[in-house]
Structures are given as C-alpha cells and as structure tokens.
Amino acid sequence: MTVAAHIWQTEPEPITEFYAEENADVVVVGAGSSGVTAAQSAAEAGASVICVEKFSRPTAHGTDIGSINTLVHEREGVHIDPLEAARLEYAWSQQQANYHLIRTYTERSGEVLNHYIRMAEARGYTVKLNSELTARADWDKLDEKYRMFRTAHIFDAPEGSGHPKERWHAAYYMQVVYTSAQELGVRFLFDSPAVRLVKEDGRVTGVIVKDARGHKLIRAGKGVILASGGITDSVEMKECFCPIALRADKNENFPRGGNNGDGHVMGKWVGAAFSRCYPAPIIHPVNLSPLGQGMNTSWLTVDRNGRRFCNETAYEPIVTNARMNAPGNVAWAICDADYMEHFRRQEPLKFSALPDNAEEEIEACVADGTYIRRDTLAELADAIGVPAGALEKTVARYNEMWDAGEDVDFGVPKRFLSPVKKGPFLACRLSAWLLNIPYGLHVDDDSRVCTEEDEPIPGLWAVGNMQGDFFANSYPVTLPGSSHGRSICFGRLVGQAVALNREHL
Numbered sequence: 366m367t368v369a370a371h372i373w374q375t376e377p378e379p380i381t382e383f384y385a386e387e388n389a390d391v392v393v394v395g396a397g398s399s400g401v402t403a404a405q406s407a408a409e410a411g412a413s414v415i416c417v418e419k420f421s422r423p424t425a426h427g428t429d430i431g432s433i434n435t436l437v438h439e440r441e442g443v444h445i446d447p448l449e450a451a452r453l454e455y456a457w458s459q460q461q462a463n464y465h466l467i468r469t470y471t472e473r474s475g476e477v478l479n480h481y482i483r484m485a486e487a488r489g490y491t492v493k494l495n496s497e498l499t500a501r502a503d504w505d506k507l508d509e510k511y512r513m514f515r516t517a518h519i520f521d522a523p524e525g526s527g528h529p530k531e532r533w534h535a536a537y538y539m540q541v542v543y544t545s546a547q548e549l550g551v552r553f554l555f556d557s558p559a560v561r562l563v564k565e566d567g568r569v570t571g572v573i574v575k576d577a578r579g580h581k582l583i584r585a586g587k588g589v590i591l592a593s594g595g596i597t598d599s600v601e602m603k604e605c606f607c608p609i610a611l612r613a614d615k616n617e618n619f620p621r622g623g624n625n626g627d628g629h630v631m632g633k634w635v636g637a638a639f640s641r642c643y644p645a646p647i648i649h650p651v652n653l654s655p656l657g658q659g660m661n662t663s664w665l666t667v668d669r670n671g672r673r674f675c676n677e678t679a680y681e682p683i684v685t686n687a688r689m690n691a692p693g694n695v696a697w698a699i700c701d702a703d704y705m706e707h708f709r710r711q712e713p714l715k716f717s718a719l720p721d722n723a724e725e726e727i728e729a730c731v732a733d734g735t736y737i738r739r740d741t742l743a744e745l746a747d748a749i750g751v752p753a754g755a756l757e758k759t760v761a762r763y764n765e766m767w768d769a770g771e772d773v774d775f776g777v778p779k780r781f782l783s784p785v786k787k788g789p790f791l792a793c794r795l796s797a798w799l800l801n802i803p804y805g806l807h808v809d810d811d812s813r814v815c816t817e818e819d820e821p822i823p824g825l826w827a828v829g830n831m832q833g834d835f836f837a838n839s840y841p842v843t844l845p846g847s848s849h850g851r852s853i854c855f856g857r858l859v860g861q862a863v864a865l866n867r868e869h870l
C-alpha cells in the first residue's frame with residue numbers, strides 16, 4: 366500500500382452530516398485584503414455573499430498598496446507606463462509567471478483602487494503615496510534592474526476623523542471596504558474555518574465550514590472564491606515548496622496560523638494544481654534604525670569568512686536571499702564613520718526627512734549592541750567573529766572599486782556604494798524577517814483555478830496569495846505594494862465577474 370506523504374495528496378472521506386445549511390450566490394473563503402475586497406465587490410454587483418473566516422476578525426497587515434495610475438498619481442503628476450511595469454515585473458519572475466495576469470494588474474489596478482480611494486475619501490480617510498519610504502521620487506529613474514515605480518499608496522485615518530487608529534495602514538483600507546461590505550449585506554461568518562470544498566458533477570458548488578457547533582454546509586449558487594492566503598505558517602509546505610523561508614530569523618506573519626495553506630489543500634482535493642511558479646517569499650531585512658539596510662541604505666556586506674558575497678543594493682529581497690544562503694546563515698553590514706555622508710549621497714530625499722535625533726538613535730543602537738563599533742577593522746573583525754585579514758582584504762578591494770567608480774564584482778550602482786575608510790567602523794548583523802509567502806493554486810488568465818492540464822475547475826476562483834502564477838522566485842519590489850495591490854485588483858475583478866456570471870474579468 367502506498368501512503369501519501371502529504372495531507373493534500375489524498376482526499377479524505379466526504380463529510381455528510383451538517384448541523385445547518387446556508388445559501389449564497391458567492392462564497393468567499395478568507396477575510397484578508399483579497400477576500401474582503403472580493404466579497405464587497407460581488408455584493409456591490411448585486412450578489413448575495415457569505416465570507417467565511419477562520420479567525421474572529423478580518424486580517425490586515427502591511428502598509429503599501431501598489432496600484433498603477435490612480436487618481437492619487439494624477440494629483441501628484443505621476444504616470445507609470447503599464448507596459449513597462451508589466452515587462453519588468455514579469456522579468457523578475459524569470460518568465461515563470463503568467464504575463465497576462467501581470468498585464469491585467471498593471472492595466473486595471475488603477476481603476477480598481479480609484480473606486481476604493483473615492484470611497485475612503487468620502488468617509489474621511491486620506492490616501493497618498495508613500496513617498497518617504499517606498500514610492501521614492503528618484504528610484505523610478507534607476508537602471509531597469511533597480512527601477513522601482515511609485516506605486517505604493519497608504520490609506521490613513523487623520524486625527525479627528527473618528528476612525529480607530531491602527532498600527533498598519535492596510536488596516537485603514539480594510540476598515541473602509543469591510544464597512545462597505547457589511548452595508549451591502551455581506552454575511553461574515555467568523556471563527557468558521559472552511560475545511561472542505563464541495564464538488565458535484567464536476568463543479569464546485571459550496572464550502573463546508575467547521576465552527577463550534579460542528580459542520581455547516583454553505584452552498585454557492587454562482588461560485589466559490591478562495592482567498593485564504595499563502596503558505597507562510599505551514600512548515601510542511603515551506604519544506605516542500607520554499608525551504609529558504611525556513612532560514613529566516615523569524616516569521617512576522619499574523620495572526621499566526623492564518624496562512625496554513627488550507628485553501629491549497631482543499632483545492633488539491635478537488636483536482637487543482639499548485640502554482641506553476643517557485644514561491645516568492647517576502648523576506649525583508651528589517652532594521653528599524655536610521656541606517657537600516659534594505660529599505661534605507663546599502664553597506665558593504667560580508668559573510669562569516671569576511672568575504673563579500675552579494676549585491677547589496679537597498680532592494681529588499683536581494684540581500685535577504687543572499688544572506689539566508691550564506692555559510693552559517695549570517696552576514697554583517699559594515700560602514701565607516703562617515704555613514705551619514707554616505708546616507709545623504711545614497712538617499713538624498715530620505716536623508717532630508719531623517720528625524721533630528723537620528724544620531725542619538727544610532728548611539729542607542731551601539732549602546733544596546735545592535736551595532737558594534739570599533740576603532741579599527743581588525744578589532745571590528747574580532748568583535749563579530751570574522752577573520753581580520755579577510756575583512757581587511759575585502760574592504761580594500763571594495764574601496765578600490767569605489768575609487769574607480771565601478772563595482773565590477775556585483776554591479777552595485779556607484780550611488781549605492783559606500784567606501785569603508787575612516788574609523789571608527791560599525792557592523793550590524795543583517796536580519797531576514799519572513800512576512801509572507803505568496804504561493805497559491807494554478808489559475809488561468811481570469812483567475813479561475815485550474816487542473817494540472819490547465820482546465821478551469823467550474824465554480825472555483827482564487828485571489829490574493831491563493832492566486833498562483835503571479836510572483837516567482839523572489840518577491841519583486843519593482844512595483845512596491847504589489848502584494849496587496851494585486852490582491853485588491855483581482856479581488857474586485859473576480860468578485861464582479863462571479864457575481865455577474867461573466868466568463869472573463
């Protein structure tokens with residue numbers, strides 16, 4: 366007898382006993398940014414909608430919502446070429462992703478977000494570009510490899526607007542859309558994890574949830590939209606599909622257990638295929654101090670042998686991927702006493718926005734051990750446990766390339782090189798925090814879930830991180846906020862299409 370290695374490989378016995386049944390046109394599984402958007406949009410299009418969620422409230426994390434050519438862009442005089450954006454986003458996937466999904470996103474995310482921007486503004490929220498961090502006014506002019514478009518939008522609840530304050534800006538988007546969904550009559554069933562999809566005569570016709578009273582059958586007249594997120598919290602799925610994510614320092618996803626891959630398992634049991642792409646984990650080098658590498662600045666980075674081993678451009682996944690595959694899973698960013706001068710040259714806009722107490726914050730980091738400071742490179746090497754001779758050699762070569770104006774080893778643009786010449790020197794351990802793993806089910810151009818043979822499974826769609834084939838290998842930051850951005854874009858388009866029985870988005 367062959368025993369299947371993984372839960373998703375064998376469909377269990379059917380569940381036939383229900384304590385209750387409910388009906389809706391559209392059933393959405395998961396109340397994250399994609400699911401709540403899909404539910405709101407389907408209801409707005411006239412459908413009756415039930416959204417089931419395993420926890421007791423919607424999920425909203427993060428800051429940036431990446432969309433292209435919105436009315437906020439228009440107000441700020443920003444225009445992004447959707448074809449160029451699609452080309453570069455697709456290139457990042459090394460041609461694994463479905464280009465047509467990306468095109469839909471780059472061409473239609475503006476119109477979609479405009480709908481919610483208007484709704485938010487009518488309710489007293491504000492929406493602007495995240496110009497201080499991820500919608501930098503000068504990164505869209507860098508070489509293609511590093512080009513970062515000004516896609517990142519942040520929703521906010523200004524003082525006096527009466528809306529509750531949140532830690533994450535995406536939660537303001539959620540307040541707006543969740544409230545609208547409730548007003549439109551969407552029934553949210555919380556603490557009701559979906560455990561099975563119902564397939565009858567080849568079509569997905571409903572969802573079974575398990576709540577405190579037992580199993581409940583929810584029939585979907587028009588369709589089921591899976592929006593249960595990626596595989597961030599499933600160790601088994603990470604081992605199978607994304608082992609690099611197991612080397613991150615920590616998992617920052619919340620609420621923990623929200624992304625266990627339930628939708629993947631349920632989808633497989635009704636014949637779906639997994640994404641055609643290698644997963645693209647979102648792993649940031651989180652260092653919240655003013656010198657934080659990745660989001661802020663690029664510093665020479667060395668492995669435990671004192672060797673330079675990667676391109677350090679401040680482009681988040683670039684350095685974290687390299688660090689996690691470095692010997693011992695450790696790396697150190699090194700800078701010299703002129704770090705403020707280097708920061709100013711690398712990021713003139715951000716430098717001018719640094720808080721007055723930036724130097725004090727750095728001193729606090731030295732005091733608490735986040736940064737290690739020593740007068741000489743040899744002392745620094747000793748303090749961080751790398752061979753002094755190797756570090757000195759690496760620094761000498763790096764400085765030579767700085768002097769020559771070209772990084773012939775890794776191609777870091779001159780603007781982002783920072784010579785290491787003047788003591789005392791600082792070292793900071795490079796962090797790698799896992800936020801999310803977008804990885805879902807194989808879909809077609811209309812986000813219908815497909816089999817291994819590329820046949821859509823009637824009645825079943827996937828949005829958000831459940832939508833496979835969009836990102837591959839490494840999370841692209843060409844279009845910052847594209848994770849929420851595509852979740853919202855396809856959430857709305859799919860919600861409408863299912864509600865209106867449209868074949869295409």
Ligand SMILES: Cc1cc2nc3c(=O)[nH]c(=O)nc-3n(C[C@H](O)[C@H](O)[C@H](O)COP(=O)(O)OP(=O)(O)OC[C@H]3O[C@@H](n4cnc5c(N)ncnc54)[C@H](O)[C@@H]3O)c2cc1C
Pocket residue numbers: 394395396397398399400417418419420423424425426427428429430431557558559560592593594595617618619622623624625627628647800801803828829830831845846847848849850852
């Ligand atoms: C700390 C942090 C910061 C981030 N910052 C950003 C950012 O700035 N910009 C950006 O674009 N992205 C960001 N991301 C990533 C982004 O938040 C996600 O990619 C995005 O939320 C995906 O939305 P989703 O709807 O697909 O999934 P989720 O938001 O994960 O929602 C899925 C929902 O489904 C529910 N669910 C799961 N299984 C079941 C089940 N069996 N039955 C019922 N419900 C179920 C979950 O509980 C959850 O509520 C960040 C992520 C984290 C963790």
